[in-house]
Amino acid sequence: MGEVLSQNEIDSLLAALSSGELDADEIKAKDDNQVRNYDFARPAKFSKEHLRTLEILFEHYGRLLSTNLPLYLRKNVTVSVASSETVVFSEFSNALSNPVILGIIDFKPLKGSIMLEISPNIGFAIIDRMLGGQGVPIEKSRDFSDIELRIIEKIMVLCMQLMKDPWKNVVEIDPLLERIETNPQFAQIIAPNDMIAIVTLNISLGDVDGFMNICIPYFTIEEVIEKLNTKFWYSNMKDNNEEDFSGYVESLIRRADVPVTAHLGKSVITVSDFVNLQCGDIIRLDVKAEEELPVYVGNIKKFLAAPGKSGDKYAVRVTTVIREEE
Numbered sequence: 001m002g003e004v005l006s007q008n009e010i011d012s013l014l015a016a017l018s019s020g021e022l023d024a025d026e027i028k029a030k031d032d033n034q035v036r037n038y039d040f041a042r043p044a045k046f047s048k049e050h051l052r053t054l055e056i057l058f059e060h061y062g063r064l065l066s067t068n069l070p071l072y073l074r075k076n077v078t079v080s081v082a083s084s085e086t087v088v089f090s091e092f093s094n095a096l097s098n099p100v101i102l103g104i105i106d107f108k109p110l111k112g113s114i115m116l117e118i119s120p121n122i123g124f125a126i127i128d129r130m131l132g133g134q135g136v137p138i139e140k141s142r143d144f145s146d147i148e149l150r151i152i153e154k155i156m157v158l159c160m161q162l163m164k165d166p167w168k169n170v171v172e173i174d175p176l177l178e179r180i181e182t183n184p185q186f187a188q189i190i191a192p193n194d195m196i197a198i199v200t201l202n203i204s205l206g207d208v209d210g211f212m213n214i215c216i217p218y219f220t221i222e223e224v225i226e227k228l229n230t231k232f233w234y235s236n237m238k239d240n241n242e243e244d245f246s247g248y249v250e251s252l253i254r255r256a257d258v259p260v261t262a263h264l265g266k267s268v269i270t271v272s273d274f275v276n277l278q279c280g281d282i283i284r285l286d287v288k289a290e291e292e293l294p295v296y297v298g299n300i301k302k303f304l305a306a307p308g309k310s311g312d313k314y315a316v317r318v319t320t321v322i323r324e325e326e
Contacts, residue, residue, distance in 0.1 A: 060166040078204040090192035096184040106176040112220035122210035
């Protein structure tokens with residue numbers, strides 16, 4: 001029951017309306033704003049704060065993908081957060097194309113699973129690049145072969161493992177790739193009317209653009225949902241000191257393959273001599289036997305070494321390190 005006004009309050013209200021101090025339409029609009037429609041079929045379990053924190057989390061994840069994927073694909077990769085939203089699971093699954101790349105990930109120690117969707121054009125571009133191509137998607141979509149799915153699985157495992165670091169401020173996770181599905185009908189991990197959060201990442205692989213969608217059911221992160229707020233996030237972030245940063249950079253450098261070659265020397269011979277070379281022939285080089293050999297890392301001369309043997313194999317022993325200023 002509404003509040004009962006006294007006669008003096010009624011007189012003051014009427015006087016204010018007569019003088020124009022109050023507008024009846026404005027008062028009615030304020031009353032109307034107090035009533036909001038609520039869809040019980042789509043309860044608002046994820047707040048704007050939760051979505052904002054997920055965006056911050058996956059911005060960090062996108063930077064890790066941009067750093068690590070080029071090591072495998074040998075091509076520039078750019079990843080950025082495009083959007084985040086909440087929908088029911090049926091809307092997400094009905095919008096998926098067929099075929100599609102869906103990674104079902106057991107989000108241990110949290111209960112339930114999450115889904116990682118990669119658009120088919122990015123998937124075919126990755127396959128083409130891993131097999132030595134230019135990273136160009138196919139013109140007409142088709143189903144993935146078993147060999148292609150094995151190649152995608154390797155990249156999917158990498159993407160899954162990179163989630164550990166961004167999530168550590170919320171919970172220490174140990175994700176496990178359960179399977180990869182190409183048909184959305186076989187990827188029903190929750191009930192159709194359950195709420196999910198979808199974070200969409202924009203991926204640029206060279207000249208190919210596509211999306212990666214991360215589907216996170218409310219059921220899976222319900223026990224840590226209170227930690228998905230910016231206040232908790234920033235209060236638990238640890239400042240990385242210079243030593244930790246150096247260790248991280250060193251770990252990335254260690255994964256890069258760099259050719260190391262030792263040059264025995266050079267020689268100039270005729271084409272006929274080259275064609276008639278036989279086992280046991282001697283080629284005279286432009287260096288003496290006692291001279292040190294230059295050792296190149298990539299195309300940079302970094303060491304001088306003495307030739308020798310290690311067991312049954314030829315080897316060199318580094319004697320001098322060539323500094324940059326030299």
